[in-house]
Each structure stands twice: as C-alpha cells, then as structure tokens.
Amino acid sequence: MGCCSAKASEIGGQANASKHLPQTGAAKPEGFTRGQLILDIKGTIQDFYEIDKKKLGEGSSGSVSKGKNKSTGQTRAIKTIGKTQMKKMDRFQQEVAIMKMMDHPNIIKLHESFEDQRSVHLVMEMCSGGELFDRIVDVGQLTEVQAAILMQQIARAIFYMHEHKVTHRDLKPENFLLKTKDPIESNSLKLIDFGLSCSFSAGQMLKTKAGTPYYVAPQVLAGKYDQMIDMWSIGVIMYIMLCGYPPFFGETDADVLAMVSLGNFSFKPSDWKNISEDAKNLIRNLLKMNPRDRYTAEQTLNHRWIKNRAPQAKQVTLSSNFIDKLRGFRSHNKLKKAALAIIAQQLNEEKIKQLRDTFMSLDANGDGSLTADE
Numbered sequence: 001m002g003c004c005s006a007k008a009s010e011i012g013g014q015a016n017a018s019k020h021l022p023q024t025g026a027a028k029p030e031g032f033t034r035g036q037l038i039l040d041i042k043g044t045i046q047d048f049y050e051i052d053k054k055k056l057g058e059g060s061s062g063s064v065s066k067g068k069n070k071s072t073g074q075t076r077a078i079k080t081i082g083k084t085q086m087k088k089m090d091r092f093q094q095e096v097a098i099m100k101m102m103d104h105p106n107i108i109k110l111h112e113s114f115e116d117q118r119s120v121h122l123v124m125e126m127c128s129g130g131e132l133f134d135r136i137v138d139v140g141q142l143t144e145v146q147a148a149i150l151m152q153q154i155a156r157a158i159f160y161m162h163e164h165k166v167t168h169r170d171l172k173p174e175n176f177l178l179k180t181k182d183p184i185e186s187n188s189l190k191l192i193d194f195g196l197s198c199s200f201s202a203g204q205m206l207k208t209k210a211g212t213p214y215y216v217a218p219q220v221l222a223g224k225y226d227q228m229i230d231m232w233s234i235g236v237i238m239y240i241m242l243c244g245y246p247p248f249f250g251e252t253d254a255d256v257l258a259m260v261s262l263g264n265f266s267f268k269p270s271d272w273k274n275i276s277e278d279a280k281n282l283i284r285n286l287l288k289m290n291p292r293d294r295y296t297a298e299q300t301l302n303h304r305w306i307k308n309r310a311p312q313a314k315q316v317t318l319s320s321n322f323i324d325k326l327r328g329f330r331s332h333n334k335l336k337k338a339a340l341a342i343i344a345q346q347l348n349e350e351k352i353k354q355l356r357d358t359f360m361s362l363d364a365n366g367d368g369s370l371t372a373d374e
Helices: 089-101 132-139 144-163 218-222 229-243 253-262 277-286 297-302 322-346 349-362
Strands: 039-042 049-059 062-069 075-082 110-115 119-125 176-178 189-191
Touching: 049 075, 089 110, 089 119, 132 176, 132 229, 132 322, 144 189, 144 229, 144 277, 144 297, 218 229, 218 253, 229 277, 229 297, 229 322, 277 297
Parallel strands: 039 110
Antiparallel strands: 049 062, 062 075, 075 119, 110 119, 176 189
C-alpha cells in the first residue's frame, strides 16, 4: 500500500478549491513519506513510556492507556492489542498502514508502534476532549454555527482521505474525538478508528458489507458501492447533530436498515423550526439515494453553510429538548454496545460457534437476518 506525500493537503475556500489546496502539517525530510518516519520498535514499550495503570478505555479489540514519553515528557494515548485478539492479522496490518499514511489536522496521528511477544502497542496523539456527542451533552447546548464548525472539520478529514484514495467506511460520532476540553470554536476534531478503512481506485466498486446501521449507506446493503458512502454517513451525523436523533430510526437494527434502504427522511417542523434552510439543503444533498447525485467532500466544503459557517443561523441554541434527545440516543447506543461487549467477553469460542451455527440453521433464506417466522 502506498503512502501519501510528505505534506498533507487541505481544501481551501475557493469555488475551484481542488486547484488551490494549501499545504498543512509539518514539513518532512525530503524523499521521505510520513509512513517511513513512523518507527516500528520491537521490544518493551515500558522502556520508553511511563504508562498509567488506569485505562482510558477498553473494548473487544484492546485497551487504551495514557503514557508519558520518558525522554520528551510528551503525553500520548497508547492502544494495546493482544496478539491472541487479532483474528485477522492482515486486516490489522492494513489498519496500521492506513494510519501511517494519514497526516492531517483532523485525523488522529500515529507516532510510533511497539511489538512484544504478547501485544502490539500503537502510540497515538492524546485527545482529552472526549467523544463528539458526549462533549455536546456535557456542555448542555449547541448552536448552529458551532455545528457548522464541527461539520467543516469532519468534511476536511474525509476530503483528505478521499484525495489519498482511502475510504473510512465507519463514520459515526463515536469515531470523532475532541483534542482538548477547550470550547468547540477553538478546538480540533480528530477522526479515529480505521479498522474498516480500505484503499480504492477510481471507478472501483467495493462489496464488503461494513459499517454501523444508523450511518450506513443504502449501497453498502446492496453490496456494491464506492467512497461516496462516507458522504452519506456525514449527512446522517449532521442531521443528528442538529436535532438529536437519526433520520432513519427503528426499534431493531433490521428496522433501521429497512428505513435506510428506503432513504425517506423528513425535517419535523417542531424540531427544525430554528434551523436554517442552508443546513437542510446540505443534508438533502448528502442523503441523496443515488451516489452520483450525492455531494462530494469538496462540494460539501464549498457549500455556503460550511464555507461561511451557517450565515443564516438564528442567534439561538438548538431546540430546548435537543440535548435530552441526543442524550437518549447516545445512551441507547452505549447500552447496546456494553451489552454486546459483555456477551463477547463471557462466551468462549465454542459457545460463539454454537450460537453462529444456530443462527445459520434458523436463517432459512441466508439473508443474514432473522424474520419473526424464521
């Protein structure tokens, strides 16, 4: 897999922005790509970092801890993945290769990696501001202008990835962290988790069904899609950010996916009365069923709502019950995620195999979901 150029490009504000892309990121030594500058160190990470015993987070794929570099004093986030947890080593290697390519202010940076007998440790930049929607709920309010600032950073990250022929395939609020606890206007949003990301070539159709139900594009369900699925996901994130709930909702994942496949959504007047027409127009262009009609990342960045940061926005915070709805939606997802994690941790491979075999025997038509009759 090839690496990106020594400097990261970021779209500017001009209408013909792709021809005038200012360079961002620190300069690299001539002849080196960012990937070549990231060290893969065999040995013990404890020789180089003081690691806090209290974990920042833990999931099925590993844990994240805070570490302090012994020589520089810099604080980093260290993700540790046990080798026994790596069921697909080639998939993990691809994820790391993509992280090495990324060099953009709105994408998490991988600084170095370590490997010992038991684990692989990824040393990344520290983001202390928390997940995007968690932060909005904690602050207790959001304005349309702040939403535009956040969406601009999201679109910039995806523009950069698409320019470098990489599609993320799992864009959702949980995969965006704020760099610090500073106010949104002076903060940086960072895209994380490239476990489902992959490279693509012009005109290539991808087939692997990947993503998260609320945010997945209809083309993924059909098993024939390209990088424009990321733009659909951006549209869903923007919709939730402005009203507190998703455009396609259901009691079960199957219900959600059925709504996604239809692609019908609306702007409920009571929840959208204070939102500008510019914002609704951008969402409509991102949630186009036909990918050829859907806005690209460049078109999104040049849309008036993004480019001029919601110029028609009313000088008010979003609707009074917005935070309550966002908190409810966020809690629903966290509960489901926690339940699945507990199940995964408690079951051994034999139990999981039994469940899988039972599911396959019940799934008569082989469509990957169970109807009431089945």
